[in-house]
Amino acid sequence: MKNQYQNPLFSSTKLFNARLHLANLISYFIFFVFGLTFGIIISFYLKDMSLNLQVTQFSFSASTSSTPPPLSLSLSLPPPPPPPPTTKTPNNTARIGLKQYLQLPEDLMHDMNDKELLWRASLTPKIHEYPFNRVPKIAFMFLTRGPVLLAPLWHKFFKGHEGLYSIYVHSDPSFNQSEPANSVFRGRRIPSKEVEWGNVNMIEAERRLLANALLDFSNQRFVLLSEACIPLFNFSTIYSYLMNSTQNFVEAYDLPGPVGQGRYNRHMGPTITIQDWRKGSQWFEMDRDLALEVISDEKYFSVFQKYCKGSCYADEHYLPTFVSMRFSEMNSNRTLTWVDWSKGGPHPSKFIRTDVTVELLKKLRSESNCEYNGNSTNVCYLFARKFTPHALDRLLRFAPRIMQFNR
Template sequence: MNDEELLWRSSMVPKIKELSFKIQPKVAFMFLTKGPVLLSPLWELFFKGHEGFYSIYVHSHPSYNKSNIDESFIFHGRRIPSKEVEWGKVNMVEAEKRLLANALLDISNQRFVLLSEACIPLFNFSTIYTHLMNSTKNFVESYDQPGPSGRGRYRPRMSPTIKLPQWRKGSQWFQIDRDLAVEVVLDKTYFSIFQKYCKEWCCADEHYLPTFVSMRFRGRNSGRTLDLG
């Protein structure tokens, strides 16, 4: 499947609430990496004994996907088809969407957590799982920041779809529910604006999701991330 087919197919998978009485809800841990997941033995300890309550997806550099480098068993076979990613570029967001789309194909995934290869868990699995499953909010950091590293990255040609007062910034690391994950993979209106105009130090990974969520789903968002790892 190409990206377009993947995003479409993932959005067609039934939402978890329709079958919640039949399946065990899981948290999808999505790792956006350059190569291997660092400190993987620590993650092994974190996941140990909780099989059936989590899923793992790894988006690494395509050259690493084709390598024969040994890796921890917990991450073996978890790599998804990937494309090259560059810091601050819109392809960083494309990778996030790719991870979400792959995770949505598993109907039991209810919460989606984006992590880097350098992240480590700060709490045990049970604490994180319980907190996420009991929460009624999404955790996408979103705030208005004046100055060159905030509003200064806005591109006037994004208007009228996205206006300067609607421009938001935040960490790219998020924790969201299934409903919002579907909305993110389906979005073309706002993302196409970023693909066209968010270039040359615009840092799409710090602005797309905070802006999109603030404009469309502010009432369902906490406006902050969780310090899980």
């Protein structure tokens, strides 16, 4: 009798059973791993659901003083966000057209800080052809300590020319006197800061005036005036001269000596060199393109903020230097505001009541032999300063007839 272990059939059966046993072990292991994984996932899900339910119950309990409701297993979705508010225009409609977009408030006060204002004013359309009828205006910008001291004279100057000008007043923030209801200066004061004359914050005030004026797309020429300025011609003459001019009027010249190049700080280099340094009057007239460049300048203005201090007098050097360096081809290098330096000293002469005569006003108007950049002109100045409030009564008596106001 043969040994059963030597039987081929028995050996094959044993091998088949061993393989089947191994397959069963692998299957059991896979089911075990799957079950363990599924259990872990379910455990985390139940914990997260329990935590959410507890938070929901706690929030509900904190918001009411009554007994909290029994815990429910039903999960509620958060409420949908409220719809965005609808902006209503003054005519109570939800649509905003070009007219509403361009409409400016009568009162110039706003809550923008300087950084926000300069950024907003620097936005300008790339398309030069406007999609609406636009009458170009002159922006008259008054830099004052308080009120416009010669306001009655300016009232006569502006009378009858509504729609052709805009007015902006930068006064000391402590000044809170209101203008009469019929005054052209009423509501024309812009948000201001304290100004130290000659300091760099004087330039900040000028840029603030320009930025506010640039918000009105109709403003095409910008004139900076002091509280002591008077017009030398009627409105029509000044309007025609400026609107037909292709030049800007920023006085700039190279002056050796302590009050010129002597005020230059070598730390301004290499951005601004001694060869770039210019001096001039702060009272300017410029077009819209140059005004946008002035309020957008960060490179050169930051140098003046940092290094033009003490006796530097930024108001006499920033614009002359900046415009000469960047836009000399657009500039006439002269001012349109006359002052009297004949008596010498750091400040021009003041004109009191007895100084104002018919002869003086005619003389200022008859300056007609000015030459600049190789060109001659029959109009040297459009404005003059410094006239005190004591001179107002004589100005009101002589100026309207000599300057032909309301014509």
